[in-house]
Amino acid sequence: MGFLSNKISRDEVKPGDHIYSWRQAYVYAHHGIYVGEGQVNHFTRGDGQETGTGTFLDKLIVSSAPNHGDTPCPNCGDKTKVGGVISSCLDCFLAGGDLYVFEYSVSPAIFLAKPRGGTCTIGASDPPEEVIHRANFLLRNGFGVYNVFKNNCEDFAIYCKTGLLVANTDVGRSGQAASIVAAASVVLSSPLRFVAGFGSLAVAGYGMYCASRLVSDVGMRWDVSKVPVERLVADMDDMAGMETKPEDDKTS
Numbered sequence: 001m002g003f004l005s006n007k008i009s010r011d012e013v014k015p016g017d018h019i020y021s022w023r024q025a026y027v028y029a030h031h032g033i034y035v036g037e038g039q040v041n042h043f044t045r046g047d048g049q050e051t052g053t054g055t056f057l058d059k060l061i062v063s064s065a066p067n068h069g070d071t072p073c074p075n076c077g078d079k080t081k082v083g084g085v086i087s088s089c090l091d092c093f094l095a096g097g098d099l100y101v102f103e104y105s106v107s108p109a110i111f112l113a114k115p116r117g118g119t120c121t122i123g124a125s126d127p128p129e130e131v132i133h134r135a136n137f138l139l140r141n142g143f144g145v146y147n148v149f150k151n152n153c154e155d156f157a158i159y160c161k162t163g164l165l166v167a168n169t170d171v172g173r174s175g176q177a178a179s180i181v182a183a184a185s186v187v188l189s190s191p192l193r194f195v196a197g198f199g200s201l202a203v204a205g206y207g208m209y210c211a212s213r214l215v216s217d218v219g220m221r222w223d224v225s226k227v228p229v230e231r232l233v234a235d236m237d238d239m240a241g242m243e244t245k246p247e248d249d250k251t252s
Contacts, residue, residue: 006120008101015035015128016128016129018033018104018158019102020032021100022097023095030044032156033156038089039089041085041087042156043084043146044084044146044153073091075092079092084146085138102119104120104121104123104162106121106122123158134159134160134163138156138160142233158218162226163229164218164226165224165226166221167224
């Protein structure tokens, strides 16, 4: 694994690793937890389900499970329309892409040296057995509703690795989502419109982008807390129960 690339071979992947593979010509990456014996637990949305943004991303980020046509995978079957946390073989997870491992406990300097989010974090990983326990528990019980900015596949994998939840749900733990928000902030930032010269504009913009990515990282945020997976699922069940409760019961 090189300084700028997290690419690894299949022989190097270990149970409890947070792995990912690039999709759609490197537009975004799909993340999961390798649980051993060639299986990956990952959080996805079924084909045609909304990501919840109401933007072009709903069409760009399609089902993470590959479509094998009339010959579904002999190990996984056809999961193109299955949403939530699913288990797939490594081949189906990669969908023809290369294998990368997400890095934990990197220094701020290394974090910023990798200009694209969704490849590493300053946060520390828990031991592999805890990671696999969370991934398998969520496979059985779910991880809530998929949302590209607030609750996506990278959020799932980072939670499995760290047990950390973010109190502010405008943007979750995902480095990819944080990068998109950071880039948008630079473009829309009114002070930058008055900076003289293209060079100064580029330097100031990149500085803002890096600072925004850094403070949004799960290892740097102040609004994170360790939450046991059993409590997480119980809280999600309680929330779902409240949302489906009749209006008369809510107001009584």
